Amino acid sequence: MNETVILTPEERAARKRRNLWIGLSVGGFMLLVFFITMAKFKAGVP
Amino acid sequence: MVDVGITEAQRPATAADYLALLKPRVMSLVVFTGLVGYVAAPGPGDLVLGFAAILAIAVAAGASGALNMWFDADIDAIMTRTRLRPIPSGRVAREEALMLGLTLSALSVVTMQLAAGPLAAGLLAFTIFFYAVVYTMWLKRSTPQNIVIGGLAGALPPAIAWAAKTGAVSLDAWLLVAIIFVWTPPHFWALSLLQKDDYAAASVPMLPVTHGAKATRTHIFAYSLLLAPLGLAPAFTGLSGIVYTIVAALGGAFFLFLAWRVLSSRAGEGQASEDKHARALFGFSILYLFVLFAALLLERGLA
Numbered sequence: 001m002n003e004t005v006i007l008t009p010e011e012r013a014a015r016k017r018r019n020l021w022i023g024l025s026v027g028g029f030m031l032l033v034f035f036i037t038m039a040k041f042k043a044g045v046p
Numbered sequence: 047m048v049d050v051g052i053t054e055a056q057r058p059a060t061a062a063d064y065l066a067l068l069k070p071r072v073m074s075l076v077v078f079t080g081l082v083g084y085v086a087a088p089g090p091g092d093l094v095l096g097f098a099a100i101l102a103i104a105v106a107a108g109a110s111g112a113l114n115m116w117f118d119a120d121i122d123a124i125m126t127r128t129r130l131r132p133i134p135s136g137r138v139a140r141e142e143a144l145m146l147g148l149t150l151s152a153l154s155v156v157t158m159q160l161a162a163g164p165l166a167a168g169l170l171a172f173t174i175f176f177y178a179v180v181y182t183m184w185l186k187r188s189t190p191q192n193i194v195i196g197g198l199a200g201a202l203p204p205a206i207a208w209a210a211k212t213g214a215v216s217l218d219a220w221l222l223v224a225i226i227f228v229w230t231p232p233h234f235w236a237l238s239l240l241q242k243d244d245y246a247a248a249s250v251p252m253l254p255v256t257h258g259a260k261a262t263r264t265h266i267f268a269y270s271l272l273l274a275p276l277g278l279a280p281a282f283t284g285l286s287g288i289v290y291t292i293v294a295a296l297g298g299a300f301f302l303f304l305a306w307r308v309l310s311s312r313a314g315e316g317q318a319s320e321d322k323h324a325r326a327l328f329g330f331s332i333l334y335l336f337v338l339f340a341a342l343l344l345e346r347g348l349a
Contacts (some may be wrong), residue, residue, distance in 0.1 A: 014058030021061040031099060032246065038160050039094040 052106045052210035059142075063132040067143050068108030068117050068150075075111055075335075076107040076203045083204025083222055084338040086285065086346040087211040099210035103203050106154035106170050110199065112147035114141050118186070124248040127241065147178070162210035170213075173199050175244035190253040193238075197230030198223075218285040221276075222342075228273045229335055232305060234268045236328035237280030239263070259314030266327070270305035274298030277338060287349075290341040297334045304330055 007015065084096050115122065115133055123134035132138035159167035181196030187193075201223045202297040208219035209266050235253055238245060239262055254262045262319040277294040280286040286294075304327040313324035 005231065011058045013169075014060060017061060017278065018059070018064075029157075032101070034158065035094050036098050036157075039092055040160075043095075 050058065054081040057137065059132065063137045064142075064146060066132050067112040067138065067146060069114075070108075072111060072200075073104050073107045076103070076200070076255070076287045077104045077215030079222070079226060080104075080203035080207040081340055082346075083196075083207035083219060084211050085343055087208040087216075087221070088218070089212055091211050094131045095161045095327050096211065098157055098265075099166065099207060102154045102158040102161065102170060103206055105157070106174050107203075109150035110174050112130045112143045112150065112178040113174075116143040116147060116183045117178070117182050117251060119143075121248045121250060123243070125244045127244065128218060151178075153197055157304040158206075158210065160197070164207050165212060165215070166210035167212060169202060169209055173202045173206065185276065190251050190256040193234040197227050200230060201226035218283055221283060221285065222280050222339075225273070225276055225279075225338070228269055228276055228330065231269045232273065232301075233328065233331040233335075235262050235266050235269075236308065236324045236331065239308075240328070242314055256313050258314070260315060263309050263311070267305045267309040270302050274302050279302070281346065285346075287345045289309050289345055290338070293337055297338060301327075301334050302328065 062097075077100060081098050084091065085101060100255065115131060118128075119133040119140055120129050122128035128134065133140055133143055155167050155171045155174070158170045167171040177196070177199035181192065181199060185192040185196050204222035205215050206218045208214050208222075238252040238254050239259060242252070242259070245252040246255045252264060254278070275298070277298045278291065279290040281294065304323070307323045308327050311323040
């Protein structure tokens with residue numbers, strides 16, 4: 001049997017918003033690691 | 047095919063629901079005390095690394111909050127203060143809170159390790175473990191000393207931030223930890239006097255439930271007697287200056303006065319006219335800690 005969950009428009013919109021926040025959080029973390037690395041280089045820490 | 051409909055009570059979770067899992071009000075207090083620890087620690091520091099360290103502390107506090115809500119969903123569903131939280135209200139599944147808590151715990155410790163090194167990262171990991179496992183899973187349901195011992199988790203952020211900046215934790219950092227640690231019992235017991243019935247219904251062994259209101263009022267006063275002089279200690283180690291000393295002396299004296307009023311009242315015995323003394327102490331305790339640390343932030347920040 002092949003069951004598929006059909007999301008309501010409200011659920012789909014909520015999922016999209018959640019995904020956006022997850023994406024922004026991951027992007028923010030990547031930026032943070034980048035800036036930490038730069039700060040470490042600047043301070044001369046290997 | 048399965049059509050999954052939703053009712054009003056089960057509206058889809060929003061980002062705000064996941065944010066609520068992180069207990070943002072607790073996060074803000076932890077960020078503040080952590081920031082004071084970072085600024086008060088000796089040395090120039092680094093803006094980016096300092097920001098990353100404070101962010102890691104904030105995210106770790108949020109992770110601890112999510113793990114707490116995952117484990118305490120049964121208690122939260124009973125208590126008036128917590129029954130509208132995302133899990134008991136059915137908007138977020140328990141497993142989601144668990145995974146969010148674990149993911150953010152790992153990310154916060156990794157970030158701290160990258161930004162500040164092993165001591166700060168180790169202390170941060172210990173704090174999450176202490177709050178989520180020692181306090182939430184063990185102490186909270188088993189002893190009226192739950193918030194006394196568990197308070198260590200909320201007290202550690204200044205030491206973590208200190209370690210993040212200097213790579214070590216000095217006596218002054220432990221003094222800041224001790225102030226928050228001793229401040230926690232009178233703060234929470236004043237609140238628990240007001241919510242005694244809620245805690246009893248949820249079978250949480252808070253002091254007013256297990257030993258009664260009178261014993262709680264005595265304990266509140268005893269801890270306040272410790273807190274007032276302890277708040278002055280940074281003045282004697284050279285950590286703080288005259289502004290802090292005045293704030294600590296006046297604030298400590300007023301804290302003691304309010305605790306004495308609670309001691310000589312019948313707060314927690316079901317009379318609104320008597321409960322107001324516990325409410326006054328609870329409200330002032332927040333102001334006391336905030337102003338005390340703000341004075342230190344001001345003095346050390348300008349130094």
